[in-house]
Amino acid sequence: MLAEIITIGDEILIGQIVDTNSAFIGKLLNTIGVSVYQITSIQDERKHILKAFAEAESNADIIIVTGGLGPTKDDITKHTICDYFNDHLVRNEAVTNNIKSLWRDYVKQPLQQVNLDQALMPSQSKELMNTVGSAPGIWIEKNNKVFISLPGVPYEMKLLMENEVIPKLKVKYKRPYILHKTLITYGIGESMLAEKIEDWETHLPVHIKLAYLPNFGKVRLRLSAIGADSEEVIRDVDAEIQKVLPLIKEEYIGIEEEDGDLEIVISKQLTKLGKTLALAESCTGGKIAELFTSHAGASAYFKGGLVTYATQSKIDILGVPETLIATHSVVSAEVAEAMAEKARLLYKSDYAISTTGNAGPLKGDSDAEVGTVFIALATKNKIFSQKFELGKNRERVVNKAVNSALEILKKEIFKN
């Protein structure tokens, strides 16, 4: 079962926005056994859209289009769909009522004709009701293929995918089972890793595909498998994981979670334990706090964090002794540990993490080399820190530091 995703919008092609919709859709489709064959981003231009539709129809069973459904003149997706299917627009009463109630309850501005006209839909289509916006999703079936057109605004698209598209696809198609499992390794290059597991890789069954994903000091190994029988797929992949783990004992740091991100694993565990967290961030500049609070439910465990970027703020706000900084420099194990401990006491949390380092490009308030970062963890019983050399690239240094901090915390809270 193959899908193609078409995202329409010049803003993607000129780099004004990053297309995050496709990744969301691809991930969600995979969970129900639909593989994405291709993602195509195209211009708001009639001929180009028609060409992409035709190519997608020849490639895939399910075509999901986002963008171009707004009320303004540059929104041409709906008309182009009519051209493609030799169809015309008719007014949909349920959508009309939805728009009226949205305007009455939320928008509270005059309802215009162009808004009401968003209820005009291709006559061959079924509506996918958009409860948070005026553009309905459009569902058209033709020769056992499905064309789905969704608004490009991410939260509208997400709700429609989850509440309308996925349930309908599940009913319409018998789908195989797709499994991705990703092992995370740290501290070894891609080619060295490949050498270590060469023999295992060579003997992988044909229905299991291996990918190497290097990023910020980690190499992730993704095993992907597809099959009719979910139990069989799971069993086969797990068997291969059991074979490879002894080969990468030193480098293996964990399996990537289904929901992807380390901070989610940590937040679940902290919530489960009823423990709380605080942060004192210097070189990571609030990025760790932002990661945790980007997910709902953070208030259950996250007490807060301080971004003490300037050296003076570490003294004034955290209360790190000035002499400690003078003696050891601001980028040091001692200062990192003091920061973590002070943050823990200030926020009265069970755990506190701190980062201090030099992300570059220039040396800051210390003589530490660019890329040197200290990360400390304070708990009720102990404080410890670790030194990292994270390279010369600012972006990488910060990202690696964030990852390393999360890993240190994860290790600690999963200990018992």
Place this chain on the structure above:
Amino acid sequence: MLAEIITIGDEILIGQIVDTNSAFIGKLLNTIGVSVYQITSIQDERKHILKAFAEAESNADIIIVTGGLGPTKDDITKHTICDYFNDHLVRNEAVTNNIKSLWRDYVKQPLQQVNLDQALMPSQSKELMNTVGSAPGIWIEKNNKVFISLPGVPYEMKLLMENEVIPKLKVKYKRPYILHKTLITYGIGESMLAEKIEDWETHLPVHIKLAYLPNFGKVRLRLSAIGADSEEVIRDVDAEIQKVLPLIKEEYIGIEEEDGDLEIVISKQLTKLGKTLALAESCTGGKIAELFTSHAGASAYFKGGLVTYATQSKIDILGVPETLIATHSVVSAEVAEAMAEKARLLYKSDYAISTTGNAGPLKGDSDAEVGTVFIALATKNKIFSQKFELGKNRERVVNKAVNSALEILKKEIFKN
């Protein structure tokens, strides 16, 4: 002059990563007058890659491919390029030397044959020297078209684009001038805005294209123009902007900067003024701090910030009086203002911004409705706050709050 971007990698199609490379490349190409016709993300699969190459060649003059250049078995781009051009691999001495010196100076692990073999390149190609990684960029010319293959790791791709690809394209092609100018409006819906400027839009010259980009309470209006003569393009676009501005006087809040983001405009102005900034974030959870510190040079103006997520931390760390919270609730103008002032005093900064609100999905430590956010700004002479109702969607509430905070600050620092 048209380009097509092809990103290769199953990780994009299964939604394991978001493709940020394409936006970077698209934006950079636009600056030298190259338009991106299409972005195509495809599987690590030989047939699919060959098909995409052929289609791209028929669509565009410049084909830029990223991904699949690593040293492991799943990296097949280079071999597939050979298939496509009926070519074979030959060892490139300059690249070999580069790899050797990278391993000696940075990697400091044993140099393996697979690493050395990254210096094998299609015989018809020229190398684009990758000074930070072992995979060289590949440049192949054929019938006045260019195929460029780059590694998928973002920072390697970025350096190669900036230092190798762009300069070479500038020499090879005579290019037109592309201009995008984006006006930002706030507090009015897309359709209302369209109605206000309908007459102006209808009379736009054919070589100027208008796009509406609604997002988080703002609607951005992008004017795009292309032409042989840069002065003429600039003059025409500016003339249209002068015509439309009086029509959107109330809603217009500024022109989107070339570098895009509001925090860059603010950071430049603060650095210029020699003024400093501190933050006290509650519902924005560190996102504002992260925005500022994601750019180099933040230490010139950014003192730091506190994430006081839990109510108790606002009392314990910021020193907001408990009685103030009891009287007005934690989500109130009074508490926001106290937070900003306390942060400014703690960090000894010229400006401090605070946010307190309820991002949802549930009500927190206050009775405030989901979506209610107070933002305060403290300066040496005054403290003031503003109340916002930002809707029910957590992600939007946080993003709108971040935007609003930046806008309040921007207005203040550009006053004089």
